[in-house]
Amino acid sequence: MTIWHAPHDLLVRFATRPESLDHVAATSVETHLLGCAACRCVITEHTDSEWLEQSWHAVADVVDRPKRTVAERALGWFVGSSIARVVAATRSLRWAWVAAMVLISAVLVVAARDVGSVAPFLLVAPVLPLLGVGLTFHPVPDPAGEAALACPMHGAGVVLYRALAVLLTTVMVMAPAAALLPHVGWWAIAWLVPALALTALAVGLCTWLTPRAAVGLVTIAWLATVYGTAVRSLGDSRSDERTLELFFDPGAQFAWFAVVMFASLTVTVRRQHLTMLEAR
Amino acid sequence: MSPTIQVQAVSKRYGSTVALDDVTISLTQGVTGLLGPNGAGKTTLMRCIATVLAADSGSLRVLGHDTATGDGRLQIRRQLGYLPQEPGYHTGFTAFEFVDYVAILKEWADRRARHDEVRRVLALVGLESVMNKRIRQLSGGMRRRVGIAQALIGSPDLLVLDEPTAGLDPEQRLRFRELLGSQSSRAAVLLSTHQTDDVAALCQRVVVLFDGRVRFNGTPAGLAALATDRVWIAADRDPSADLAWVTSDGHVRHIGCPPGGSQLVAPTVEDGYLTLVGEPATRAVV
Numbered sequence: 001m002t003i004w005h006a007p008h009d010l011l012v013r014f015a016t017r018p019e020s021l022d023h024v025a026a027t028s029v030e031t032h033l034l035g036c037a038a039c040r041c042v043i044t045e046h047t048d049s050e051w052l053e054q055s056w057h058a059v060a061d062v063v064d065r066p067k068r069t070v071a072e073r074a075l076g077w078f079v080g081s082s083i084a085r086v087v088a089a090t091r092s093l094r095w096a097w098v099a100a101m102v103l104i105s106a107v108l109v110v111a112a113r114d115v116g117s118v119a120p121f122l123l124v125a126p127v128l129p130l131l132g133v134g135l136t137f138h139p140v141p142d143p144a145g146e147a148a149l150a151c152p153m154h155g156a157g158v159v160l161y162r163a164l165a166v167l168l169t170t171v172m173v174m175a176p177a178a179a180l181l182p183h184v185g186w187w188a189i190a191w192l193v194p195a196l197a198l199t200a201l202a203v204g205l206c207t208w209l210t211p212r213a214a215v216g217l218v219t220i221a222w223l224a225t226v227y228g229t230a231v232r233s234l235g236d237s238r239s240d241e242r243t244l245e246l247f248f249d250p251g252a253q254f255a256w257f258a259v260v261m262f263a264s265l266t267v268t269v270r271r272q273h274l275t276m277l278e279a280r
Numbered sequence: 281m282s283p284t285i286q287v288q289a290v291s292k293r294y295g296s297t298v299a300l301d302d303v304t305i306s307l308t309q310g311v312t313g314l315l316g317p318n319g320a321g322k323t324t325l326m327r328c329i330a331t332v333l334a335a336d337s338g339s340l341r342v343l344g345h346d347t348a349t350g351d352g353r354l355q356i357r358r359q360l361g362y363l364p365q366e367p368g369y370h371t372g373f374t375a376f377e378f379v380d381y382v383a384i385l386k387e388w389a390d391r392r393a394r395h396d397e398v399r400r401v402l403a404l405v406g407l408e409s410v411m412n413k414r415i416r417q418l419s420g421g422m423r424r425r426v427g428i429a430q431a432l433i434g435s436p437d438l439l440v441l442d443e444p445t446a447g448l449d450p451e452q453r454l455r456f457r458e459l460l461g462s463q464s465s466r467a468a469v470l471l472s473t474h475q476t477d478d479v480a481a482l483c484q485r486v487v488v489l490f491d492g493r494v495r496f497n498g499t500p501a502g503l504a505a506l507a508t509d510r511v512w513i514a515a516d517r518d519p520s521a522d523l524a525w526v527t528s529d530g531h532v533r534h535i536g537c538p539p540g541g542s543q544l545v546a547p548t549v550e551d552g553y554l555t556l557v558g559e560p561a562t563r564a565v566v
Contacts, residue, residue: 061395064412066377081391082384089370089381144382145368147430149332150440151385152357158385272350 006032006039015046083161086153089143090136090162097132101170104128105177113180118187119244121178123226125191127219129170130198133163134215137206156271163203167196190248197256198222200263207270282344283308284438284468285329290338292324292492299324300335301492311464313483313500314472315553321492322472323365323442329470330362330440343438356438358387361431365442367423371416375407375426378415382430401429404459406452420447428456432463439463441471445478457482476550480504486549490557500549507547507555510535514542523554 006014006029013020014029021029033040068076069088076084104124111120137159142148171192178188198218205214229243246252267274285307292300300321314322327333329342331353343359345352370378379398388394402411405425415423424447431439439460445453453475460469460482473479479486480500488496488503496503517524517532518539527533534542535555547555 057392057396060399061392064376064395064399065391066374066380082389085381085384089373094372142385143368143370144378144385144430145366146327146330146332146364147362147367147382147427148385150330150357150360150362150364151382151387152354153385153387154357155354272353 005036006042008042011039011042012046015043079161082153083158086158087161087165090165097135098169098173101128101132101173105174109177109180113182116182118181118183121181122187122191122244122248125174125178126195126198127222128174129167129195130202130215130219132166132170133199133202134211134219136162136166137211137215156267156274159274160203160267163199167199171195187244187248190244190253193253193256193260194247197259197263200260200267203274204263204266204270207266207273283341284343285470286339286341287325287329288339288341290325290328290335290340292321292328292333292336298492300328302338303489303492303494304338305487305494305497307468307470307485307487309464309468310484311460311469311471311482312485312487313479314470314487314489315474315476315479316472316489316495317557320489322489324492325489326440326442326470326472327364330360330364331356332362332364359437361433361436361439361441363427363431363439363441363444365446367427367430369415369423369426372414374412374414375402375418375422375429376411378426379411379430379433383433386433388434397433401432402426404432405429406455421449421452424448425452428459435463435467437467439467439469439471441469443472443474445473445475453478476548476553480549488553488556495556503552503556504547504549505552507535507551509544510555511545511547511551512538512542513545514539518542522558 010021010025010029014026018026033043066085068085072084072088075087079087105128108121108124112118142154142158148154174191175188178191181188202211202214202218205217208214209217226243226247229246283306285305287303287305290300290303291298303321303325314325316322324333328335328340328347331342331347334348340347342356345355347353347356370381373381376398379402380394383394383398388397399408399411402408405428407422407425407429410418410422415426418426424444428441428444431441445456448456457478460471463469471478471482483500486496486498486500486503487494496506512534513527513531514534515531516539517526518534520537521534521539522536524532524534533545535551538544
C-alpha cells in the first residue's frame with residue numbers, strides 16, 4: 001500500500017507545467033500516480049478538463065478506428081474514404097468470392113486447353129462478373145441490409161460503385177487466366193464487352209425486378225442461348241468457331257456495346273428504383 | 281401540430297397476399313406501438329414508412345415529405361432512424377465498424393465527429409465494453425442492441441423500430457424503455473412489438489393491425505377498455521369461455537361471459553388486444 005504522497009507543489013507542476021520537471025522527476029511522479037489514488041485526485045483539480053477530454057478523444061479515436069486494408073486505403077485516394085469504406089464492405093470483394101473466381105478460371109483454362117479451344121472459357125466468362133454483382137445485391141444491395149436502404153447516402157451511386165468494383169476485381173482475376181488459353185490471340189479480351197453488357201443489363205433489370213430475378217434471368221438467358229447455339233451446330237466441324245464468331249466477332253462486340261449504352265441509359269433514368277427492397 | 285406520419289388509403293400486395301389493405305392512420309410526436317399477430321402487415325407498413333418499400337396505392341407522407349418521390353425519400357432518410365426486423369449484419373464487422381459504416385451512409389463525413397457519435401450511441405445501448413468485438417461473437421440480444429444503436433445515430437426526428445425488444449432479456453428491455461423514454465421527448469417513435477406490456481409501459485398511442493387492416497387506433501387505455509366488464513378470474517377453467525388461460529398465481533383468467541364463481545377484474549392492454557383480434561390472434565400471440 002502506498003503511504004508516501006508526492007509533495008503538492010510537485011504534483012501541481014506535473015499537471016500544469018510538466019516541462020519544468022526533469023526527466024527523472026517526471027517519471028517518478030508518473031510511476032507514483034499509477035499506484036496512488038489520492039495523488040491522482042490532487043492532479044485532477046489542476047488539469048485542464050477540456051484538454052484532457054480532447055486527449056482522451058484523440059486516443060479513443062486511434063484505438064477504435066476501423067482497420068482499413070491496403071486496397072481500401074488506395075481506393076480512398078481516388079474516391080474519398082467514405083466511398084472507399086462503402087465499397088470495401090461489398091460482399092463480392094471478400095476473399096471467398098475472389099478465391100472462387102480463381103478456381104473457376106483455372107478450371108475453365110484447363111478445360112479449354114484440354115479441348116484445344118477457347119470456347120469453354122469464353123462462353124462462361126461473361127456471366128462470372130454478373131454473378132459477382134448479383135451476390136453483391138443479394139438480398140439487398142448492401143451488407144448492412146434494410147437498415148442501409150433507409151440511409152440518405154445509399155443510392156444508385158453506391159450501388160454502381162459496388163458493381164464497378166466487383167466487375168474490375170473479377171476482370172483482374174480472369175485476365176491472367178485468359179492469357180493462358182490455347183491459340184489465344186485477341187480472343188483473350190473478347191469476353192470483356194459481353195461481360196460488361198450482361199452486367200449492365202442485369203443492373204438495368206434490377207430497376208424492375210429483384211436483384212435475384214434480374215441476375216437469374218440474364219444468366220439463364222445467356223447460358224440457354226449459348227447451349228442452344230452449340231446444339232444447333234452439332235456435327236459441324238467448325239462448331240466452336242461458328243459459336244464464338246456469333247457471340248464475339250467484331251459485329252457482335254458492337255452489338256454488345258450498344259447493349260451497354262442502352263442499359264446505362266436505363267439505369268440513369270430509373271436510378272431511384274435501385275434503392276428500395278422492390279424495384280417497382 | 282402537423283402529423284409526423286400520414287398514411288392515406290395505403291395498400292400493398294405480395295402476389296395474391298394482401299399485406300396492407302386501405303390503411304389510413306395519422307401519427308404525431310411521442311411513442312406509437314404497432315400491435316398485431318404475425319402476418320398482420322406490421323413489417324410491411326414500417327418498411328413503407330421507412331422508405332425501403334413502395335406502396336401499391338395510396339399516399340404516404342413522413343415528416344412532411346412524400347415517400348413516392350426520390351427527393352422526398354432522401355429528405356425523410358436524413359431524419360430517420362430505422363431498425364428493420366432482420367438487420368443484415370455484416371458479421372465480419374465489429375460492433376463499432378458496423379455502426380460506423382451506417383454512420384457513413386447517414387452522411388457523417390467528418391471522421392472524428394462520426395467516431396464520437398458511434399461511441400455515444402453504443403454507450404446509450406450499453407455496448408461500450410464490447411464495441412470492438414466482431415458481431416459474429418455477440419449474443420442475439422447484443423446484436424439487437426447494435427441494431428438499435430445504428431438507428432439512434434444523429435438523434436433522428438423519427439425512429440421506426442421493428443420489434444426492437446425481440447431477443448432482449450428483462451433487464452435490457454427495461455434499459456430500452458428508459459432509452460426510448462428519453463428519445464421520445466424530442467422524436468416521434470413508431471415501434472412494432474408482440475409484447476403488450478411494452479405497449480402499456482411505453483406508448484402514448486397504439487395501432488392494432490389485423491389482416492392488413494387497422495382494427496384499433498387510440499390510447500393503450502382505450503385498447504384495454506375494449507375488454508371492460510369482460511375479464512374474469514376464476515378458480516377453474518370454463519370450457520364455454522371465449523378465451524381462458526392459467527395465470528402465474530394458479531387462477532384462470534377468462535375473457536368473455538362470466539364463469540360461475542368468478543370475479544370481475546380490471547382489463548389490461550393484452551386483454552383489450554385479445555378481445556379485439558379474437559381467437560386467431562390468440563393462437564399467434566401465445
